[in-house]
Amino acid sequence: MGVTERKAREKEELRSLILEAAMRLFAEKGVENVTIRNIADAVEYSIGTIYVYFKDKNAILHALHTKGFAELRSRFLVLMHVNNPMERLKAAGHVYIQFAHENPEMYNLMFSIIAPMDFIETWNNEWNEGQATFSFVRDMVQDCMKIGYFGGHSALPLAYMIWSMVHGMCSLVISRRASITGLENPPAEAYAEFLRILDKL
Template identity: 45%
Template sequence: MGIKERKSRHKEDLRKRILEAAKKLFVSAGYEATSIRKIAQEIEFSPTTIYLYYKDKSDIIYALHQEGFLMLRQDFQPLMQVESPFERLKAIGKCYLRFALTHPDFYEVMFMMKDPMKYLEVNCVDGEWEEGERVFDFLLHTIRDCQDAGYFSKMDTVQVAVQAWSSVHGLCSLHVSGHLKSMMEVVLKEDDQERMIEQAFRVFVHYLELTK
């Protein structure tokens, strides 16, 4: 490996370390309580080093936001091959749930923290949100295919998509925030969150099936 390639790999590795440290602090301590200096301390570099990669912490949290949506979109990609639109819709829901269970820290940054959206408001023209729109467009396209197959035929496409997303997001946010675990332990005297989420998702899918 040449000098140029080693330098490029070093830069990419350091960028990943910065993002990982920032994600950890944003989720554990909160965005406002996290500073560039604290991120630098986490990776044992000077704050000046971080400024070579990101202009401020809002730039860092938006980079995490983008990376999370890229991961989610890559998870969705194979689902394009599912011919049955309703089966594809169910697969999207399961994939979304699995992403939240596997990457709760990314999920919190992407869907539960306000700060990346504030970055969008300030820095993106006309509120453009390319990475989020690509993911939502895949859901919209699947809903339209479902309508062509006879599902949700008398309902507005966007409203159905928002309802489907918000229903699954509710399960995910309860899990990520810890509310689901607490409720299950206190009320239900059990702690198998994944089983509870799977059962709740099946109830939601059954409701969707009744709309045909």
């Protein structure tokens, strides 16, 4: 009779509402500075209701982290239209840095904050989001190797090196450690150096 379905839909809607409010608050005030009460206020429900829809704060953080990866993935998918793997790899770095620049708090949640990892561990799950993202980078590196780049290198460590580099560039800015360099835009300028290096490999 469709009632069960409608209820399920309504539950899903409030769940989404909570997540959207949480995401907005996180972007505004920073992940650390948002309380369950803030979120409850924003969606105009009680504290207890939040706990009906999410087991605890970690569950909210994990769900949000997953939303972040969906967005990053959709940006990466666009790159599939770049046929040359080296050009694709170069562009992927730009996309990654741009994403971190536009969504610093979300980036933090995805790649630095421990909470989502705790959630995954608690429920004996795998970090599929990270797995997929890393595979994307690794595959690009392997495709580059197939057409002659990166001779004498191994794909896996090299992929981790490249990921680490762009992650480091972004996370040092987000953790407010990059300003002492005196660079105008550290990730952009440093990534430009990396592109120059790539041409020699």
